[in-house]
Amino acid sequence: MASKLPRPVIPTLVALFILGGWEWFVRSGRVSEVLFPAPSHVLQWFWDSLLSGELLAATWVTMRRLIIGFAIGAALGVPLGALCARVRWVRDTLGVLALGLQTLPSVCWVPLALLWFGIREEAVLFVVVMGTLWAVVLAVQESVLNVPPLYLRAAQTMGSNGWHLWSRVIFPAALPGVLSGMKQGWAFAWRSLMAAEIFVVIVTGFGLGSLLNAGRELLRMDQVMGVMAVVMIVGLLADLIFFSPIESWLRRSRGLER
Amino acid sequence: MGNRSETSPATAALTLRNVTKRFDGASGQVTALEDITLDVREGEFLAIVGPSGCGKSTLLSLLAGLEHTNEGAIKLGDQPVEAPGRDRLVMFQQDALFPWLNVLENVLFGLRLKPDLTEAERLESARYYLNLVGLGNKEKARPHELSGGMRQRVALARSLAPNPRVLLMDEPFSALDALTREQLYGDLQEIFTKRKKTIVLVTHNIREAVCLGDRVVLFSPNPGRVQQVFDVNLPRPRRMNDPALANLASEVTAALSARLAQ
Secondary structure, eight states, rough: OGGGGTTHHHHHHHHHHHHHHHHHHTTTTOOTTTTTHHHHHHHHHHHHHHHTTTHHHHHHHHHHHHHHHHHHHHHHHHHHHHHHOHHHHHHHIIIIHHHHHHSSOOOHHHHHHHHHHSHHHHHHHHHHHHHHHHHHHHHHHHHTSOOOHHHHHHHHHHTTTTHHHHHIIIIHHHHHHHHHHHHHHHHHHHHHHHHHHHOOOOOTTOOOOHHHHHHHTTOOOOHHHHHHHHHHHHHHIIIIOOOOHHHHHHHHHHOOOO | OOGGOOOGGGGEEEEEEEEEEEEEETTEEEEEEEEEEEEEEOOOEEEOOOTTTTTTTHHHHHHHTOOOOOOOEEEEEEEEEOOOOOTEEESSSSSSOOOOOOOHHOOOOOOHHTTTTTTTHHHHHHHHHHHTTTGGGGTOOGGSSSSSHHHHHHHHHHHHHHSEEEEEEESTTTTOOOOHHHHHHHHHHHHHHHHEEEEOOOOOOOOHHHOOEEEEEEETTTEEEEEEEEEEEOOOSOOOHHHHHHHHHHHHHHHHHHHHHO
C-alpha cells in the first residue's frame, strides 16, 4: 500500500509530526519558551526579520564575504595545486604543508588574523581563504596527478605540449576532481566564516554569524534557531543551485553516470 | 637474419640502427630491446608481431618519441627521432579519446595543432576522415555513447586526419570483439590502399599481422630481438579466413614456437 504513495508524502508527514509535537511540547508549558522556542516563534522571527530587512542584510554581508573569500582561495589554490602536481619538491614541501593545514580548523586562524589585519574585513576574508585554499590545493594536486597518462601520451604525439597540454588536456581531464575539491573548499569556507563571525565582532559588517551571536546576547533563542536554519538552508541552496548541477552535468556528459 | 629488413635509405620512411633499450627494473636493469636494425619503407604496412615481453610496444614508444633509446639511432627520413611529433601519430590499445570533447572535436584536436590550416580546412578534413571510417553521422556524439569498435574508429580518424607521415598502431584491435575486429581490418585495408600511408602495427595476434602487413617482423623475447622477417604477397583486401593467409600465419607461428622451445 505504502509503495503507491508519492515518495515525499512520508517524509513530509514525519516532519509535520515532529514539528507539531515540538510546538505542543513547548506550548504545554513544560519548558521555558525563552530557552526553547516553538517552531511558530522561530517562524515569527523569520517573518519579522525578513520584513525589517535585517535578515537579508546579514545574509548579503555573509554571502559577499563567503564568495570573495572562496574566490580568492580557489584562484590561489588552482595554480598552487597544479604546481604541487608538476614539481616534485613543491609537492614535498607545500603539498605536505597543505595536508597539515587542511586538518587545522580554520577558526584557529582567527587570533592571528586579528593581530595581522586588525578588526577589519580583511581578517574575516583571511580566515575564509585559509578554509578554502588547502582543500582546493590538495584536490587539484590529486586530480592532476590522476590524469590518465594515456591522455597525455595521445596529446603529446599529436603535438600538444606546454600550456596547450595544460589548458586543453590536463585541466579538462582533472576538472571533475577539481570541482569536488572546490565543493569541499566551499563547505570549509562556510564553516570557518560562521565561526569567525560568531567569535569576532566585525565593525565593517553584520553577518549571519553576528546575528546569531546577537540573539544569544539578547536571549532571543528564536533568533538563534532561526539563523541556524537560515545557515543550513543557504548551505543547501549553494549545493543545489551551484555545485550539484555542474557536477552532474560534468559526470553525465562524460558518461560517468546517466 | 635482420639483413632482409634493411633497404636503401632513399625509400625508407623510418630507419632503426642497432637500437637498444634498457629499463631499470626491481632486480637490476632489464634489456627490453637489443640491437634492433630495421627499415620501414615509405608507403609500407609493417606488422611487428611477437609474444608479450618481446619489447614490441617499447619499440613503438621509441618510434613515437615517447621513450628514448639507450644505444643506436632512429631516423624519420633523415631527421633523428627524439621527441613526439605530428609526423608520427599513434593509435593506442585503448582509444584514448578525450571524454570532454565530442567525436568531431576529438578528431579536430590534432588538426588544430597544425597552424598552417584554416578552420574551414580543418573541419573539412575532420569530416572527410570521419566519413572514411563510417562515422560521419556521429560527429556530435560523446565518446561514451559509442561502442568500443566505433571509438577505435574515431581514434583511427583522429590519427589519420592530421596526415602524419607514419601511423603507429599499438595493438589497437586487441580490446575488441572478433566481429568488430574483422570489420576494422577491412576498413583499415581500404584506407591503407586509398591513402598509401606508412603504417607500423604492433600486435601479438599473428593472423592479424599477416592479414594487414606487407611484411611481418617476428620478434623474440628476453631480450627483444628481430627473429625473422616474412614477406606477405597476398592480394588486398585480405580476409582472415583465406587459406593462403592461414598457411602463412602457421608458418610464422611455427617459427615462433621453434624459438620459444629452445
